[in-house]
Amino acid sequence: MPFFTVDKFCNQTSARVGKVHTAHGIIETPAFMPIGTYAAIKTLSTNEIKKLNYNLILSNTYHLYLRPGIEILEKFNGLHNFMDWDGAILTDSGGYQIYSLSNFRKIDDNGVEFRSHLDGSKHYFTPEKIIDIQCSIGSDIMMALDICPSADAKQGEHENAVKTTTRWAKRCLDHYNNRKPNYGYNQVVSPIIQGGTNKILRRLSAEDLLELDAKIYAIGGLAVGEPKDEMLEVVEFLDSIIPKNKPRYLMGVGTPADIIRCIANGVDMFDCVIPSRNGRNGQLFTKNGKVNIRNAKYKDDLSLIDENNNCVISQKYTKAYLHHLFKIEEILGCRIATQHNLSFYYNLIEDAKEAIQNRSFNNWAKDFLSNYES
Amino acid sequence: MPFFTVDKFCNQTSARVGKVHTAHGIIETPAFMPIGTYAAIKTLSTNEIKKLNYNLILSNTYHLYLRPGIEILEKFNGLHNFMDWDGAILTDSGGYQIYSLSNFRKIDDNGVEFRSHLDGSKHYFTPEKIIDIQCSIGSDIMMALDICPSADAKQGEHENAVKTTTRWAKRCLDHYNNRKPNYGYNQVVSPIIQGGTNKILRRLSAEDLLELDAKIYAIGGLAVGEPKDEMLEVVEFLDSIIPKNKPRYLMGVGTPADIIRCIANGVDMFDCVIPSRNGRNGQLFTKNGKVNIRNAKYKDDLSLIDENNNCVISQKYTKAYLHHLFKIEEILGCRIATQHNLSFYYNLIEDAKEAIQNRSFNNWAKDFLSNYES
Numbered sequence: 001m002p003f004f005t006v007d008k009f010c011n012q013t014s015a016r017v018g019k020v021h022t023a024h025g026i027i028e029t030p031a032f033m034p035i036g037t038y039a040a041i042k043t044l045s046t047n048e049i050k051k052l053n054y055n056l057i058l059s060n061t062y063h064l065y066l067r068p069g070i071e072i073l074e075k076f077n078g079l080h081n082f083m084d085w086d087g088a089i090l091t092d093s094g095g096y097q098i099y100s101l102s103n104f105r106k107i108d109d110n111g112v113e114f115r116s117h118l119d120g121s122k123h124y125f126t127p128e129k130i131i132d133i134q135c136s137i138g139s140d141i142m143m144a145l146d147i148c149p150s151a152d153a154k155q156g157e158h159e160n161a162v163k164t165t166t167r168w169a170k171r172c173l174d175h176y177n178n179r180k181p182n183y184g185y186n187q188v189v190s191p192i193i194q195g196g197t198n199k200i201l202r203r204l205s206a207e208d209l210l211e212l213d214a215k216i217y218a219i220g221g222l223a224v225g226e227p228k229d230e231m232l233e234v235v236e237f238l239d240s241i242i243p244k245n246k247p248r249y250l251m252g253v254g255t256p257a258d259i260i261r262c263i264a265n266g267v268d269m270f271d272c273v274i275p276s277r278n279g280r281n282g283q284l285f286t287k288n289g290k291v292n293i294r295n296a297k298y299k300d301d302l303s304l305i306d307e308n309n310n311c312v313i314s315q316k317y318t319k320a321y322l323h324h325l326f327k328i329e330e331i332l333g334c335r336i337a338t339q340h341n342l343s344f345y346y347n348l349i350e351d352a353k354e355a356i357q358n359r360s361f362n363n364w365a366k367d368f369l370s371n372y373e374s
Numbered sequence: 375m376p377f378f379t380v381d382k383f384c385n386q387t388s389a390r391v392g393k394v395h396t397a398h399g400i401i402e403t404p405a406f407m408p409i410g411t412y413a414a415i416k417t418l419s420t421n422e423i424k425k426l427n428y429n430l431i432l433s434n435t436y437h438l439y440l441r442p443g444i445e446i447l448e449k450f451n452g453l454h455n456f457m458d459w460d461g462a463i464l465t466d467s468g469g470y471q472i473y474s475l476s477n478f479r480k481i482d483d484n485g486v487e488f489r490s491h492l493d494g495s496k497h498y499f500t501p502e503k504i505i506d507i508q509c510s511i512g513s514d515i516m517m518a519l520d521i522c523p524s525a526d527a528k529q530g531e532h533e534n535a536v537k538t539t540t541r542w543a544k545r546c547l548d549h550y551n552n553r554k555p556n557y558g559y560n561q562v563v564s565p566i567i568q569g570g571t572n573k574i575l576r577r578l579s580a581e582d583l584l585e586l587d588a589k590i591y592a593i594g595g596l597a598v599g600e601p602k603d604e605m606l607e608v609v610e611f612l613d614s615i616i617p618k619n620k621p622r623y624l625m626g627v628g629t630p631a632d633i634i635r636c637i638a639n640g641v642d643m644f645d646c647v648i649p650s651r652n653g654r655n656g657q658l659f660t661k662n663g664k665v666n667i668r669n670a671k672y673k674d675d676l677s678l679i680d681e682n683n684n685c686v687i688s689q690k691y692t693k694a695y696l697h698h699l700f701k702i703e704e705i706l707g708c709r710i711a712t713q714h715n716l717s718f719y720y721n722l723i724e725d726a727k728e729a730i731q732n733r734s735f736n737n738w739a740k741d742f743l744s745n746y747e748s
Binding site: 038039040042043044045067068071072075076082083084299300302316317318320321324325327328330331332334335 | 412413414416417418419441442445446449450456457458673674676690691692694695698699701702704705706708709
């Protein structure tokens with residue numbers, strides 16, 4: 001069985017529906033991944049994630065390495081057991097976190113030295129070590145160690161990032177191919193295409209990484225502060241370079257509208273904090289746009305949270321009750337809003353899939369985007 | 375059907391098992407009530423409360439009156455609909471909160487003026503108004519308005535509190551009997567016995583209130599800072615005064631050991647923040663005593679939270695994972711600990727009931743108390 005199979009291509013856009021075959025189940029794509037940074041999807045249990053129909057989540061290598069630590073995860077034979085999750089897991093490589101969270105980092109050819117954002121302790125990651133850590137985590141899809149400059153980095157920094165990221169990706173793949181997985185099932189290494197918003201660099205990064213013939217390719221270094229149209233241009237550009245038979249994972253994107261636009265440009269996998277973080281702040285996504293449930297007008301609104309969203313939670317509680325829970329700062333409110341938003345994201349992508357299957361995706365996407373604020 | 379029926383009396387103590395018949399179901403006693411101060415059991419959904427086998431919860435009139443406000447609750451035809459709970463609800467009268475939360479109060483014969491602890495706004499509660507509010511809430515068991523002095527109050531203050539509380543209880547009962555319930559089902563008014571730790575005052579309070587022939591009697595003004603042995607003495611003393619055919623609700627008590635001791639002294643109903651509040655702070659109750667899950671020794675403890683506790687949650691997660699969730703301050707940790715502790719309380723009382731049924735309660739209680747720190 002190949003790692004990725006496409007069931008149907010859209011005839012007007014680059015959208016496609018397919019399947020990613022992991023050691024912990026088949027992921028239908030396009031797919032959105034809820035984020036479980038520290039071995040937990042904030043506020044929710046893994047049972048609840050399952051009931052929302054998700055079977056792939058993302059967790060963060062950098063965070064897990066610091067807490068609970070790799071030794072603990074090994075004692076549990078991996079993250080799946082530790083957090084009681086039998087679906088698939090994708091882990092990032094820590095590259096982005098070293099750039100965004102650590103206030104000290106020093107890159108050399110061999111790897112990157114950084115300080116923990118928690119206690120300032122020094123650590124050193126090499127491409128090989130990052131793979132070993134992810135083998136201890138036991139994630140089904142592992143990211144190669146990358147360098148992810150900020151949006152305002154200079155051209156030279158982006159060039160170096162691309163070169164180093166490519167060299168490290170090769171070392172990650174080689175290292176994984178030369179060692180055994182920890183827990184008896186196969187894992188997959190994904191290189192990360194960098195290059196900022198510069199198409200020449202993006203092409204260089206993609207073409208060099210494609211020579212490694214990895215099973216999956218991630219697009220990194222976007223949604224880090226660049227203008228949105230430039231982000232979309234890079235995704236569209238890479239769609240013309242990455243072969244159609246490779247699944248593409250766009251890291252850290254995005255809003256509902258971003259996701260639909262990027263599905264149209266051939267992206268298969270997404271992760272983003274927006275549905276969960278905004279949910280915890282009282283912002284609900286609905287087909288009619290965003291609802292700030294803290295707004296006083298919902299105080300005595302007896303209507304359901306979202307009667308158009310096919311989710312037990314959305315059709316169980318009223319807006320007035322959820323408004324009240326946020327007013328009193330009750331955790332249950334965060335749980336309800338997070339579940340609703342993750343359900344909205346799941347159903348949005350289900351609708352997109354159905355439209356691709358029905359050969360109506362282009363019109364469906366136009367309708368959605370014209371009705372929906374970005 | 376009488377409001378309260380006793381199925382079995384213990385032959386060595388005053389413990390008994392019985393049933394309280396409410397408009398929202400039969401409550402088997404002794405019973406512990408989880409606390410849903412603001413129309414939510416902190417961190418949990420009502421589904422989860424049901425799964426923990428609870429069918430009676432407590433909510434706070436004072437808090438509900440301030441948020442969401444009575445008008446909202448009336449729009450929902452009561453608290454049950456508002457919070458999606460079809461079990462029974464007991465509400466307190468706000469007397470205790472006016473004393474413990476408000477930094478301004480002025481009592482006259484007719485009622486009590488106080489300032490909201492939220493915004494300083496002035497409010498005035500009379501016995502009649504407190505019943506009207508609880509009729510709007512629609513609670514199955516309503517508390518009469520009482521005056522609850524602190525443990526260090528002077529004798530004169532306790533005497534006045536007893537006299538006023540008795541007058542107000544009569545007005546509460548009369549008012550309810552002269553009006554119709556809001557939502558078509560019957561509610562029950564419970565007077566509150568006051569008197570601090572003074573037995574003469576407690577006798578006076580109880581005997582005067584018993585003349586009202588209410589369906590249920592609450593014991594208030596305990597667990598407010600007095601020594602524990604004095605609290606237990608008062609409960610034992612009142613057991614000899616309140617007729618056996620009246621259910622007794624001991625307000626705000628207590629630890630697992632307190633509850634077992636008070637069951638032995640004829641108490642039927644309890645509420646307390648301990649299992650939920652301590653749970654949110656990482657303290658777990660087990661048959662072998664308390665576990666502070668934040669303790670570093672649990673970092674790599676692969677054993678289940680409590681394999682002796684018959685609860686899905688207690689037997690699903692490991693101590694190491696729960697320790698991790700508390701270390702990263704993840705809400706899921708509070709949810710798990712709260713559910714475990716509420717399950718522990720439920721099962722503890724189930725064990726007590728079974729022992730009463732088997733005529734082995736006295737020995738069972740001695741065993742439990744000798745093994746269990748207070």
